Amino acid sequence: MNQTQRPLEVACPECSKKVVWSEKNPDRPFCSERCRLLDLGAWADGNRRIAGEPAMDETEIDEMIMRAERGLQDSE
Template sequence: MTQEHASRPLEVACPQCRKKVAWIEDNLHRPFCSQRCKLLDLGAWADESHRIAGEPAMDETEIDEMIMRAERGQE
């Protein structure tokens, strides 16, 4: 590995816009390129556009019903 290559910081793609971003301590928004991209990503999670695969979560009513059935000895 050359000296020049060793001193270059790692570059990653911004998860929002795919722009190359230097992974350095001075980049307060990493892995994003900017505050704007960071907030756009947060907004996508907040409005549930982004999701983690898996079973859907139970709501409180379903949990209460499951507990009542278990207390009565039903499955």
């Protein structure tokens, strides 16, 4: 990196503190291990999730397979 280029700074996803994006920070993009663990806990509790359709449970999958198999048998 040349002398005039500033290091990339990002906001910690947990507390919004500015963090230098560097290999020297093992917790990046978080500012600390504490913020990293708080974020992990929020995902584990289900407080954070990726938007989308809910996943099907095994019963729904089994029913879908049985309907498909019946459809194939009826068409033969």
